[in-house]
Amino acid sequence: MANSDTTKGTGRLVHLRVKRQDGPDLPETKRWEEFKVPYLPQMNVISALQQVQKEPRTVDGKDVAPVVWESSCLEEVCGACTMVINGRVRQACSALVDQIAPNGETITVEPMTKFPLVRDLIVDRERMFQDMKKVKAWIDIDGTHELGPGPRESPEAQQERYPLSRCMTCGCCVEACPQYNDSTQFVGPFALNLVRLFNMHPSGALHKNARLETVMGEGGVQDCGKAQNCVEVCPKEIPLVDSIAQVSRDATKRLLFGWLLK
Amino acid sequence: MAAKSTIRSEGGKVRRVVVVGGGLAGLMTVIKLCEAKVPVDLISLVPVKRSHSVCAQGGINASVNTKGEGDSPQIHLEETAYGGDFLANQPPVKGMAEAAPGIVFMLDRMGVPFNRTPEGLLDFRRFGGTLFHRTAFAGATTGQQLLYALDEQVRRYEIADVVDEHGVSIPGEKMVRKFEFWDFLQAVLDDSGTCVGCIAQDLKTMQIKYFQGDAVVLATGGCGIIFGRSTMSVICTGTAASSVYQQGAVYANGEFIQVHPTAIPGADKLRLISESARGEGGRVWVPKDAKDQRNPKEIPEKERDYILERMYPGYGNLVPRDIASRAIFKTCFHEKRGVFNPKTGRNENEVYLDLTHKDEKFLRSKLAGILEIYEKFAGTDPYHNPMKVFPAVHYSMGGLWVDFEKDARGSLKAGSPRNHATSIPGLYAVGEVEYQYHGANRLGANSLLSCIYGGMVTGPSVASYQKSLAKSAFDLPKSIFEKAEKRCQDDYTRILKQNQENKSAENPYKLHQELGDMMLRDVTIERDNATLEQVLGKLSELDERVKKVACPDGSQRANQGAQFVRHLENMLVLARVIAQGAKNRDESRGAHYKPAFPKRNDADWMRTTLAKHEQKGAVKYLREFDYTCAGQSIHVTDAVDASLVAPRERKYEQAGAASAAATGKIQQPAASEQQKSV
Numbered sequence: 023m024a025n026s027d028t029t030k031g032t033g034r035l036v037h038l039r040v041k042r043q044d045g046p047d048l049p050e051t052k053r054w055e056e057f058k059v060p061y062l063p064q065m066n067v068i069s070a071l072q073q074v075q076k077e078p079r080t081v082d083g084k085d086v087a088p089v090v091w092e093s094s095c096l097e098e099v100c101g102a103c104t105m106v107i108n109g110r111v112r113q114a115c116s117a118l119v120d121q122i123a124p125n126g127e128t129i130t131v132e133p134m135t136k137f138p139l140v141r142d143l144i145v146d147r148e149r150m151f152q153d154m155k156k157v158k159a160w161i162d163i164d165g166t167h168e169l170g171p172g173p174r175e176s177p178e179a180q181q182e183r184y185p186l187s188r189c190m191t192c193g194c195c196v197e198a199c200p201q202y203n204d205s206t207q208f209v210g211p212f213a214l215n216l217v218r219l220f221n222m223h224p225s226g227a228l229h230k231n232a233r234l235e236t237v238m239g240e241g242g243v244q245d246c247g248k249a250q251n252c253v254e255v256c257p258k259e260i261p262l263v264d265s266i267a268q269v270s271r272d273a274t275k276r277l278l279f280g281w282l283l284k
Numbered sequence: 285m286a287a288k289s290t291i292r293s294e295g296g297k298v299r300r301v302v303v304v305g306g307g308l309a310g311l312m313t314v315i316k317l318c319e320a321k322v323p324v325d326l327i328s329l330v331p332v333k334r335s336h337s338v339c340a341q342g343g344i345n346a347s348v349n350t351k352g353e354g355d356s357p358q359i360h361l362e363e364t365a366y367g368g369d370f371l372a373n374q375p376p377v378k379g380m381a382e383a384a385p386g387i388v389f390m391l392d393r394m395g396v397p398f399n400r401t402p403e404g405l406l407d408f409r410r411f412g413g414t415l416f417h418r419t420a421f422a423g424a425t426t427g428q429q430l431l432y433a434l435d436e437q438v439r440r441y442e443i444a445d446v447v448d449e450h451g452v453s454i455p456g457e458k459m460v461r462k463f464e465f466w467d468f469l470q471a472v473l474d475d476s477g478t479c480v481g482c483i484a485q486d487l488k489t490m491q492i493k494y495f496q497g498d499a500v501v502l503a504t505g506g507c508g509i510i511f512g513r514s515t516m517s518v519i520c521t522g523t524a525a526s527s528v529y530q531q532g533a534v535y536a537n538g539e540f541i542q543v544h545p546t547a548i549p550g551a552d553k554l555r556l557i558s559e560s561a562r563g564e565g566g567r568v569w570v571p572k573d574a575k576d577q578r579n580p581k582e583i584p585e586k587e588r589d590y591i592l593e594r595m596y597p598g599y600g601n602l603v604p605r606d607i608a609s610r611a612i613f614k615t616c617f618h619e620k621r622g623v624f625n626p627k628t629g630r631n632e633n634e635v636y637l638d639l640t641h642k643d644e645k646f647l648r649s650k651l652a653g654i655l656e657i658y659e660k661f662a663g664t665d666p667y668h669n670p671m672k673v674f675p676a677v678h679y680s681m682g683g684l685w686v687d688f689e690k691d692a693r694g695s696l697k698a699g700s701p702r703n704h705a706t707s708i709p710g711l712y713a714v715g716e717v718e719y720q721y722h723g724a725n726r727l728g729a730n731s732l733l734s735c736i737y738g739g740m741v742t743g744p745s746v747a748s749y750q751k752s753l754a755k756s757a758f759d760l761p762k763s764i765f766e767k768a769e770k771r772c773q774d775d776y777t778r779i780l781k782q783n784q785e786n787k788s789a790e791n792p793y794k795l796h797q798e799l800g801d802m803m804l805r806d807v808t809i810e811r812d813n814a815t816l817e818q819v820l821g822k823l824s825e826l827d828e829r830v831k832k833v834a835c836p837d838g839s840q841r842a843n844q845g846a847q848f849v850r851h852l853e854n855m856l857v858l859a860r861v862i863a864q865g866a867k868n869r870d871e872s873r874g875a876h877y878k879p880a881f882p883k884r885n886d887a888d889w890m891r892t893t894l895a896k897h898e899q900k901g902a903v904k905y906l907r908e909f910d911y912t913c914a915g916q917s918i919h920v921t922d923a924v925d926a927s928l929v930a931p932r933e934r935k936y937e938q939a940g941a942a943s944a945a946a947t948g949k950i951q952q953p954a955a956s957e958q959q960k961s962v
């Protein structure tokens with residue numbers, strides 16, 4: 023297939039400024055490095071970093087190790103490539119050079135700050151996956167043997183549930199949340215959204231209270247300071263503030279009347 | 285004689301199975317193993333929730349027949365065999381088609397937000413190669429939603445205790461232990477050549493470690509990155525498959541690489557626009573006048589050439605992918621009638637994929653996920669402007685050879701340890717990494733199905749294999765594992781050290797680009813023996829040059845450079861299997877098309893390509909071989925089991941040709957009329 027001509031450059035250069043560090047226990051290696059790489063049509067920050075891999079040399083002519091980062095899908099659906107780009111947390115694969123640096127402006131790229139650093143742009147988001155266990159983010163099915171179809175659902179209910187289910191555990195919301203850091207146990211907006219999601223499902227609702235109880239104590243829904251930063255950075259436009267409000271209402275109800283129902 | 289306990293080894297250790305890969309196939313296998321009370325170590329390059337399956341857009345097939353069209357598993361089987369141009373063994377396909385409705389119901393119970401009909405039932409849409417509404421979907425991010433559902437179920441097993449025969453929890457042992465950010469390096473084989481575990485590397489600390497396992501299941505997905513840019517995720521390098529192939533596993537039908545007709549050209553990735561766009565009414569066209577410079581919206585209908593509808597009136601825009609891709613390629617490449625770009629002054633390799641005649645609200649509820657991708661990455665609004673697309677490498681029908689055992693009905697025999705066994709005893713393969721279900725061309729929305737069905741079969745199959753073992757891998761001498769671990773450690777050190785002083789050393793990323801550009805240009809839609817001969821020559825050159833690669837990174841932490849060098853070496857090996865297989869096969873079948881041999885040739889080529897590694901740079905193609913499974917020696921030939929659907933020529937010009945004609949029955953007129961109004 024003769025389509026490889028899209029890889030040819032145009033002479034234009036893309037200017038990257040990358041915050042690097044060789045490992046978590048090597049703070050003395052923290053540094054900024056700058057790279058200039060050839061522009062390609064429809065280029066995003068990932069393809070710019072890929073160019074650095076091919077020619078790992080800084081603007082000062084120093085040969086360095088290529089920058090390392092996480093990525094997989096390259097179409098903003100896996101959540102792997104979250105970074106802080108020009109000061110804003112987002113996916114590098116959907117950060118198009120033409121949009122963020124139309125006139126050759128320098129693009130700054132940094133790792134997220136709320137998670138332990140691994141190296142360069144890679145951080146360890148394990149805490150998010152652990153918190154999904156904590157809030158019981160699943161439906162308790164009896165098994166995978168044949169038991170017929172699931173509960174019926176109206177198209178309207180599906181249209182409400184589906185957008186909440188698109189959370190890709192990317193971490194943008196917790197990076198932006200002032201309440202989320204290593205000195206709190208706050209599970210964060212994405213996890214609260216999952217509580218809402220599973221509590222909405224007819225079979226999920228059978229375990230609604232157990233799920234609510236996981237976010238009623240320390241690190242739960244009352245840790246949210248309602249700053250609303252989260253909803254502004256969510257790339258999937260998940261209505262996080264609504265989800266938090268819903269979970270908060272349900273938790274309060276459970277707190278007030280739970281003992282009556284026991 | 286079988287071992288006393290399947291839970292604990294003689295030495296008292298918990299007996300585990302290793303599953304490598306946590307896409308749909310791997311996760312489903314894990315769930316089935318856990319239900320069979322087999323504890324699992326799950327190894328994955330990326331957190332399993334970020335596996336490539338997350339990219340799947342369009343949906344999953346199941347002949348639930350909610351639209352009253354008369355769909356059935358039998359027709360699903362027939363259309364899959366026909367669409368695959370009669371290269372798939374049919375018993376596994378029958379098993380899959382029969383299990384499909386149950387699988388979609390299971391996913392529904394897991395909470396997948398499938399789109400619904402007004403009555404609250406599952407909605408189904410059309411996909412290629414069929415006239416039926418057979419594809420269940422969750423918006424246009426179905427793979428993501430299915431992967432999340434299985435991921436959530438596996439998370440439940442991460443906190444479940446391993447329980448012994450007496451129902452007592454074993455302290456500190458969980459049913460699933462996850463090892464994410466780990467790269468599979470090799471299988472560990474004992475003296476008899478049986479797989480008893482594997483070696484993997486922690487991609488953060490770069491520690492290399494062995495994993496014991498009574499069996500190992502590879503669910504490592506496809507290998508599209510061999511072609512440089514494709515619709516696949518960057519992790520789909522095929523490295524694990526290549527590695528076990530080099531250890532002796534047979535690789536089947538490697539030359540069958542699916543090229544998807546509609547993707548957005550891009551510098552780093554060719555992003556897919558799912559077949560569901562056409563399933564929901566999208567039409568492919570180019571201006572009749574090749575020099576037409578008008579905005580596409582200003583070109584009247586009668587001045588447009590709807591190429592697929594014109595060439596294949598029976599199935600129109602929903603012909604199978606191999607056919608649609610060739611038609612688009614012919615239009616753009618041979619006839620130079622791709623969309624004219626006034627800026628560059630030439631006809632680009634692009635055609636229109638048009639949805640603008642559809643209501644925006646309808647599109648948002650059914651296709652938002654993919655139209656979002658187009659809007660984001662191509663920068664124009666697809667609700668009001670036709671999209672511009674071109675074919676891209678998408679899927680590998682070929683993969684590790686795996687066995688099956690059929691039952692009296694001609695379907696898969698449940699629980700047989702032969703199902704999904706590779707030719708290395710104790711090593712299993714499931715998902716896109718194996719070759720079993722799709723023949724020479726996969727129908728859209730059949731892959732998610734084959735991954736999940738494969739997992740449902742592989743779990744019980746591995747559990748019976750484990751029961752048959754006289755001795756657990758956990759009772760073998762440590763030295764077997766330590767030796768293998770040392771070999772991998774040495775190889776890693778070699779990668780770090782080699783050519784560091786060499787001034788003219790090669791950069792692995794540049795070599796990969798050369799490999800990808802060539803494979804994309806010469807080994808995809810149209811294949812020619814003289815060109816393939818050159819490709820093989822160039823591969824030999826790359827085999828030499830890869831020895832001169834210097835690892836660009838010396839760090840002991842998250843060393844992606846070293847990892848990439850290893851993957852590149854493995855990609856080169858599989859590239860040869862693909863290219864040599866393509867050269868050998870002098871016929872045209874499904875995705876494999878040679879203009880010099882334009883017809884399918886069943887007499888000589890209705891057979892599975894079986895590739896066996898000889899040494900670096902040499903592939904041996906087998907007609908038959910023997911392997912051992914659960915103590916039984918099994919003879920395998922390359923004959924295709926076509927016992928259920930009689931092979932015949934594909935004719936998509938004619939509506940209903942893919943199934944009803946097989947039984948001599950003509951498509952019910954009511955059903956086909958209903959289809960036309962879609």
Ligand SMILES: Cc1cc2nc3c(=O)[nH]c(=O)nc-3n(C[C@H](O)[C@H](O)[C@H](O)COP(=O)(O)OP(=O)(O)OC[C@H]3O[C@@H](n4cnc5c(N)ncnc54)[C@H](O)[C@@H]3O)c2cc1C
Nearest residue numbers: 305306307308309329337342343468505715716729731732
């Ligand atoms: C853009 C796109 C859209 C698609 N849409 C559809 C669709 O609508 N319907 C459909 O039926 N099919 C579709 N497909 C095909 C389908 O998505 C894939 O075939 C399927 O998801 C493969 O699943 P899998 O479980 O085999 O592998 P994957 O999901 O690729 O998972 C592989 C796993 O193996 C792990 N792994 C790989 N190598 C290693 C290693 N060396 N060490 C450790 N772990 C490793 C990875 O981390 C990952 O967890 C689509 C494909 C693409 C590219």
Ligand code: SF4
Nearest residue numbers: 199246247249250252
């Ligand atoms: S609304 Fe709550 S969760 Fe969201 S950013 Fe603010 S404090 Fe964090």
Ligand code: SF4
Nearest residue numbers: 189190192193195256
């Ligand atoms: S809620 Fe949004 S921002 Fe937060 S992890 Fe999910 S997708 Fe990312």
Ligand code: FES
Nearest residue numbers: 094096098101115
């Ligand atoms: S690489 Fe998957 S979101 Fe960017």
